[in-house]
Amino acid sequence: MSNLAILPIIIPLLSGIILAFFPKKLTLVRLLSKLFIIGNLLVSGFVLYTVYTSGSIILETGAWPAPYGIIIVADSLSILLVFTTNIVAAACAFYAPHSLSDRKEQHYFYAFFFFLITGVSGAFLTGDIFNMFVFFEVLLMASYALIVLGGDKIQLRESIKYVLINLFSSILFVTAVAFLYATVGTVNMAQIAQRVQEVDQQGILTTIGILLFFVFATKAALFPLYYWMPNSYIEPNPVISALFGALLTKVGIYAIIRVFSLIFIYKIDMTHEIFIWIAGLSMIFGIIGALSTNNIKLIIAYNIIPAIGFIIMGIGIFNETAVSGSIYYLVHDMIIKTALFLIAGTVTYVAGTSDLRKFSGLIHYYPVLGWLLFLAAFVLAGIPPFSGFIGKLLLLTGALSESEIAIVIIALISSLLILYSIMKIFIKGFWGVKDASFQPKSTKGLIGPIAFLLALSVILGIGAEFFIPSIENISAYLLDPEIYIDSVLKE
Amino acid sequence: METLIIVLAGVLVSVATYLLLSKSVIRVILGTAILSHAAHLLIITMGGLKTGGVPLLGEKDSSYTDALPQALILTSIVISFAVTAIMLVLGYRAYQKLGTDNLLEMRGFDDE
Numbered sequence: 001m002s003n004l005a006i007l008p009i010i011i012p013l014l015s016g017i018i019l020a021f022f023p024k025k026l027t028l029v030r031l032l033s034k035l036f037i038i039g040n041l042l043v044s045g046f047v048l049y050t051v052y053t054s055g056s057i058i059l060e061t062g063a064w065p066a067p068y069g070i071i072i073v074a075d076s077l078s079i080l081l082v083f084t085t086n087i088v089a090a091a092c093a094f095y096a097p098h099s100l101s102d103r104k105e106q107h108y109f110y111a112f113f114f115f116l117i118t119g120v121s122g123a124f125l126t127g128d129i130f131n132m133f134v135f136f137e138v139l140l141m142a143s144y145a146l147i148v149l150g151g152d153k154i155q156l157r158e159s160i161k162y163v164l165i166n167l168f169s170s171i172l173f174v175t176a177v178a179f180l181y182a183t184v185g186t187v188n189m190a191q192i193a194q195r196v197q198e199v200d201q202q203g204i205l206t207t208i209g210i211l212l213f214f215v216f217a218t219k220a221a222l223f224p225l226y227y228w229m230p231n232s233y234i235e236p237n238p239v240i241s242a243l244f245g246a247l248l249t250k251v252g253i254y255a256i257i258r259v260f261s262l263i264f265i266y267k268i269d270m271t272h273e274i275f276i277w278i279a280g281l282s283m284i285f286g287i288i289g290a291l292s293t294n295n296i297k298l299i300i301a302y303n304i305i306p307a308i309g310f311i312i313m314g315i316g317i318f319n320e321t322a323v324s325g326s327i328y329y330l331v332h333d334m335i336i337k338t339a340l341f342l343i344a345g346t347v348t349y350v351a352g353t354s355d356l357r358k359f360s361g362l363i364h365y366y367p368v369l370g371w372l373l374f375l376a377a378f379v380l381a382g383i384p385p386f387s388g389f390i391g392k393l394l395l396l397t398g399a400l401s402e403s404e405i406a407i408v409i410i411a412l413i414s415s416l417l418i419l420y421s422i423m424k425i426f427i428k429g430f431w432g433v434k435d436a437s438f439q440p441k442s443t444k445g446l447i448g449p450i451a452f453l454l455a456l457s458v459i460l461g462i463g464a465e466f467f468i469p470s471i472e473n474i475s476a477y478l479l480d481p482e483i484y485i486d487s488v489l490k491e
Numbered sequence: 492m493e494t495l496i497i498v499l500a501g502v503l504v505s506v507a508t509y510l511l512l513s514k515s516v517i518r519v520i521l522g523t524a525i526l527s528h529a530a531h532l533l534i535i536t537m538g539g540l541k542t543g544g545v546p547l548l549g550e551k552d553s554s555y556t557d558a559l560p561q562a563l564i565l566t567s568i569v570i571s572f573a574v575t576a577i578m579l580v581l582g583y584r585a586y587q588k589l590g591t592d593n594l595l596e597m598r599g600f601d602d603e
Contacts, residue, residue: 130563137570144577148584156585157597160516163581167523167574168511174530174567181560182537 005059005074008044008082008121011036016114023108030097033110037093040117041086048083051076052470056487058127066489067191073127073488076474077327081124081254084331087456088246088338089117091449095342096239098445099349104149104237112149113243116142120247124254127488129180130187132255133173136219140166143248146240147232155235162232169218176211183208190488193262193481202266209264209271213256220252222312223281226305230289233304234297234354238345241297245304246338250330253311257326260315261478262485268318275316280407282309283414290421294356296347296429299421300340303380306414307333313407314395322398324475328467329391332460336379336388339453340422343373346446347429356425360432365440370430372450377426379457381419387461390468496536503529516582516592523578527571531564 015036019029051057056075060066074082093113100109119139126132144166148159181187183204184195196205214225221229229249233241264271286305293299311333314326344354346369351359363370382388392415399408460467477483503525510522538560544552546561586592 130566134566134570137574141573141577144574148581151584151588153588156581156588160578160581160585160594160597163574163578164511164519164523167571167578168526170574171523171526171530171571174563175533177563178530178534178537178560181534181563182539187559187563 002057002059004047004050005057005072005125006061008040008047008079008086009072009118009125011040011043012114012117012121015040016111016118019114020108020111023106023111026102026105029105029110033093033113036114037086037090037117041083041090044079044083044086044121047074048079051079058488067186067188070131071127071188071190071488072125073484074125075484075487076470076477077257078124078254080327080331080474081250081334082121084334085117085120085124085247088334088453089113089243091338091342091453092239092243095242095446095449099239099345100237101150107149109146109149112142112145115139116146116243116247118142120251123251127189128187129189129192130177133170133177136173136251137170139248139251140170143244146243147236149236149240152235158232158235161228165218165228169215172211172218173215176208176215179204179208179211188488189258189262190485194485194489196263196266205264206267206271209260210274212259212264213271213274216252216255216259217278218252220249220256220308220312221305222308223278223285223305226282226286229304230298230301233301234295238297238341238348241301241345242338242341245301245341246334249304249308250334253308253330256312257315257330257478261318261323262481265481272316272318275312276404276407279309279313279316280410282306282312283410287414287417287421291417294428295354296344296356296425297341297354299425300337300344303340303418303421304337306418307337309414310392310395310411313411314398317395317398317402317404317407318479319398319402320472320475320479321394321401323478324468324471325391325394325396325398327474327478328394328471329388332379332387332391332457335453335457335460336376339372339450339457340376340380342446342450342453343369343376344425346443346450347373347425349446350441350443351429356428359429359435361430361434361438363430364434365438366430366443368447368451369443370426372447372454373422373426373430375454375458377419377422379454379461380422382415383419385458385461387457387464390461390464492540493536496532496540500529500532500536503532514593514595516585516594519594520575520578520582524571524575527567527575531567534560534564534567 059072061070116139119135122135144163184192218225233244283306286302289302290299311326311330314322348354379386379388382392396408507522507526510518538557543554543556544550546555546558
């Protein structure tokens with residue numbers, strides 16, 4: 001029964017291994033990868049249902065009791081994110097065959113795709129900090145292969161920088177784990193949390209906490225550490241950018257949420273105050289980046305940074321409303337960022353360029369694509385009936401109840417500018433005079449996944465009444481680390 | 492003994508940082524290799540360098556050294572080995588395609 005928890009890791013791992021055997025048989029590989037990802041989506045949906053009806057599933061691998069073996073914890077937060085990951089991945093798997101060239105698909109794209117999903121699910125589900133490092137490396141290693149797939153000049157140039165910064169932060173992660181092990185003598189997260197409450201070495205523990213935050217903030221592209229992200233995310237194929245934009249930075253954010261709601265919670269006035277500042281600065285600098293460019297892919301990539309800022313702001317405020325806002329926004333942002341990257345990829349494909357100054361009037365040829373972009377801009381900016389609104393409303397209510405006025409003003413202004421930066425694509429690229437010499441290309445298969453993702457985020461917004469109670473349960477669960485510790489250590 | 496190894500790790504980190512900030516790709520890759528050495532040394536030191544038997548049950552010692560950091564290091568070594576291999580191939584391919592190993596010449600976009 002408790003083996004259910006590991007299925008979302010095992011299925012993509014086995015799928016990746018199977019697909020690595022016959023990379024040249026494209027029809028078979030495409031069919032199998034769609035089947036596998038839908039199977040994985042259904043299984044993780046079933047695990048999600050089980051967790052929400054009968055509580056967290058804890059798997060002690062190899063039947064070693066909790067602090068001694070590696071444990072897999074499928075609690076309400078991690079399994080929700082795994083399910084969202086699989087939704088995003090399924091949309092990407094259906095988009096990929098129409099977007100990638102045959103040559104790229106033959107060079108093990110689907111195998112690396114499934115290894116990426118393995119790493120992301122593993123990082124969400126693990127209950128052991130060194131194991132989390134290993135799953136980070138699994139997903140990073142797959143992402144190194146995906147980012148350089150194709151081997152264009154610009155890709156090679158950007159991937160050197162990408163690999164380098166991630167390698168550096170991984171080594172820092174190992175160092176931080178070593179310090180933590182020296183201080184508390186364990187790598188199991190529940191036991192670390194328990195011992196942190198007992199020992200009184202708070203100075204060194206806060207230092208380790210900030211070091212871990214530095215590591216995760218590099219992965220999540222927060223304010224001073226986002227410089228590597230925008231350019232390296234726009235160079236690979238759109239479907240790969242979409243996977244990166246939706247999953248990789250969010251794993252860093254999940255690690256921050258987990259570590260700073262479970263382990264380092266004894267000095268909130270210092271650590272979490274820093275988060276609020278960093279959140280504000282991320283919003284400001286991210287939105288400046290998004291407004292500064294005419295490259296549509298770069299506009300979307302820069303929009304990741306303020307979104308991460310919104311999520312980290314909820315963690316910084318750390319009351320129940322704000323944390324549930326963060327979780328809601330996290331799920332919403334994973335879905336909408338994938339949709340936006342896929343839209344940007346489709347627009348680049350049909351227009352033949354990603355430079356906004358070079359095309360206009362696309363609405364005459366692609367009305368559906370145009371209105372999908374319009375809808376996505378509304379969802380992202382947080383116009384009331386859609387999902388971005390609910391998350392931001394919860395975050396801002398939480399911030400106001402703690403009288404953090406400055407961050408509220410920054411958040412509201414940056415929401416406005418986010419809307420402007422996306423509408424700029426719509427106004428410049430889709431409106432305007434009809435270009436008679438334009439040769440329309442077929443968008444067969446490209447629109448479906450985008451429409452699916454946008455429909456989901458509309459449902460997420462309109463059906464908020466249905467989702468909010470479980471989100472609030474997760475938030476209450478996160479604010480009380482004793483529940484996690486007790487369920488893992490069984491005391 | 493711990494103090495000595497920590498000073499050594501510190502020297503390795505500073506050498507690695509200096510190399511990471513240099514212009515040539517190959518020096519940067521050497522820097523990452525040295526940095527991972529420093530991290531591994533740090534793990535073994537942080538686990539404690541107390542004298543005890545090697546962690547083999549056949550040795551029948553009264554006490555053993557901590558086995559967990561050794562397992563962590565072994566995992567970390569193979570991971571950094573793999574990433575170093577990727578970095579070296581990436582540097583080689585970039586040299587072939589871009590015709591330079593100078594990081595300062597690898598910046599900017601054509602369309603900016």
